[in-house]
Amino acid sequence: MDTRQRTDQQRSADQRRRELLEAADRVVLRDGPGASMNAIAAEAGITKPILYRHFGDKGGLYAALAKRHTDALLDSLRAALDAPAARRERVEATLDTYLAAIEARPQVYRFLMHPAEGGAPSDQGFDTGRHSIPLLRRMGEELAEVIEERVDLGPDSRRLARVWGHGIVGMMHAAGDWWLxxxxxxxxxxxxSLADLLWGRLAVAGDRAGGPGF
Amino acid sequence: MDTRQRTDQQRSADQRRRELLEAADRVVLRDGPGASMNAIAAEAGITKPILYRHFGDKGGLYAALAKRHTDALLDSLRAALDAPAARRERVEATLDTYLAAIEARPQVYRFLMHPAEGGAPSDQGFDTGRHSIPLLRRMGEELAEVIEERVDLGPDSRRLARVWGHGIVGMMHAAGDWWLxxxxxxxxxxxxSLADLLWGRLAVAGDRAGGPGF
DNA sequence: GACTGCAGTTACCGCAAGTAACATGCTAGC
DNA sequence: GCTAGCATGTTACTTGCGGTAACTGCAGTC
Incomplete structure (x- = not known):
């Protein structure tokens, strides 16, 4: 029964890990990303070294935490992106999905994107920042794939699709951040407004009357 | 001679501050943003408390440092944005200026944008992250002003210009980050490629042949 | 019943931010 | 000249965090 026991242990270890992640989630969302390992351990009802056994170091814990949320967000985005509709509708649906997500759970969003804000005025000791970028990058790459797969961009389409993927994601992100x-x-x-921008309204808009020079 | 002395002292204090900033610059660019206050003080040939008297706390120092570079970058961007040329040329010149800047000094760029990367594997104790956003926000606001001032966007132009300003800056930033x-x-x-995107090429591109349903 | 392995603990190290209290030199007024 | 004040600088400390070593108790195994 070696294998059976192994799986039992494995299952309980995974379960424990999930519990720890949920506790960490609560603390991070309450105290901001400056939450200390001690605080997280206390919330989980245990002590620090266990966290370290499970996640290696603080970066590992935060990465695991970020991955959960990132995966969830990417799933909803994929759904919006895959809906059967005209291109502009799909673009708008995707933008709206993203913005609805960050609007609904700004705490999560801030954790994923700006790991260094909430918490004490002299906060210290978060070493994320390695995580916000992965989210943006992953979104950019996924969008790039979708674009390349669906839109006819002529030669050089691979490069163009990637540039656009990352560019559009960045646009969405920055505008969303400001808006939030x-x-x-x-x-x-x-x-x-964003869809209008992507649809080239900047190019066709006229110059303003009293503009300097023209 | 009270006022005269005051100004003398003031001048030397400012000078000292500049020297400290240059030393901090060197250290941060060498050791990454995880540089310790001790290291910076040592580089400047003094000790910690003086840094604290000048900048309050580490965040203050980093903010001052970030402001220098941010101001410099914004100046070059303004120059590109104000050049007398057609809209597309100006847009391309601005994009190129930004990208040339981050390409030329990636260390500075990484400090401004991703304050938590370089340095020891278990780095800790940077509390920036408050600085990358200011740069993006300032660029977004400035671009918004330029757009509103020069482009005829019909009613609701103020809101539209701001959305676009932040959106375009985000696009530039994310694409630049990936590209770097x-x-x-x-x-x-x-x-x-980015200018093409802004000029609406996404809207007019055809669907790909074997696309799934689209 | 001794043996192994895992969850858990206490107690500690190292290090960096930030501060208090002390030293030193310069200018100003008497 | 001599002391008062102030800016500049120092040493030495506290606090708090990430991270770890070494110990404890407890399942199940031979």
Whole structure:
């Protein structure tokens, strides 16, 4: 029964890991990303070394935490991206999905993107920052694949698709971040404005009347 | 001679501050953003408390450091943005200026944007992250102003210009970050691809032949 | 019943941020 | 000239965190 026992142990270890991650999640979402390992361990009802046995170091824990949320977000984005609809509708749906996600759970978003804000004024000791980029990169790569697969970009399509994938994701991210900071308009308006930008409205807009030079 | 003395002292204090910033610059660019206050003080030939008297805390020092570089970058961007040329040329010139800057001094760029990477594997004790966003935000706001001032966007132009400003800056940033990581093409190609995206090529591209349903 | 392996603990190290209290030199007023 | 004040600098400390070593108790195994 060696294998059977192994699987039992494995299962309980995974279960424990999940519990620890949930505890970490609670603390991080409450105290911000500056949460200490001690605090997380306390929330989980155990002590530090166990966390280290499970996750190696703080970066490992945060990476695991980030991966959970990142995977979840990417799943919803994929769903929006795969919906059977015209291109512009799909783009708008994807933008809206992303923005709805960050609007619904800004704490999670801030953890994923800006690992160094919440918490004490003299916070220290988070070593994330390695995690915000992975999310952006992954989104960029996935979008690039979708673009290359669906849009006819002529020769050099691979490179072009990747540039656009990362560029569009960055646009969405930065606009979303700004929008989340100072809710200047409804989500739908933002979605529309961004889609307009992607649809080339900048190119066809006229010059302003009293513009300097023209 | 009270005022005269005051100004003398003031001048020397400012000078000292500049020297300290240059020393900090050297250390941060050499050791990454995980550089300790002790190391910076040593490089400047003094000890920690003086740094704290000048900058308050580590965040203050890093903010001052970031402001220097941010201001410099914004100056060059403004120059490119103000050049007398057609809109597309200006856009390309601005993109190129930004990308040339991050290509020329990736260390500075990484400090401004990803304050948590270089340095020891178990780095700790940087509390920036408060600085990357300011740069993006400032660029976004400035671009928004330029857009609103020069482009005729009809009613609601203020909101639209800000959305676009932040969105375009984010696009530039994310694409630049990815491009810097894995130099996949020449700078000029990237500039062209991004400008094409902004010029609506995504909207007019056809669907790919064997696409799944689309 | 001794043996192995795993969850868990306490107690510690190292290191960096930040601070208090002490030393030193310069200018100013008497 | 001599002391008062102030800026500049120092040493030596506290606090708090990440990370680890070494010990403890407890399942199941031969």
């Amino acid at each position: 900071g100072e809710q200047p308009c409804a989500r739908a308006e933002l979605v529309h | 990581g894995e130099q996949p093409c020449a700078r000029a190609e990237l500039v062209h």
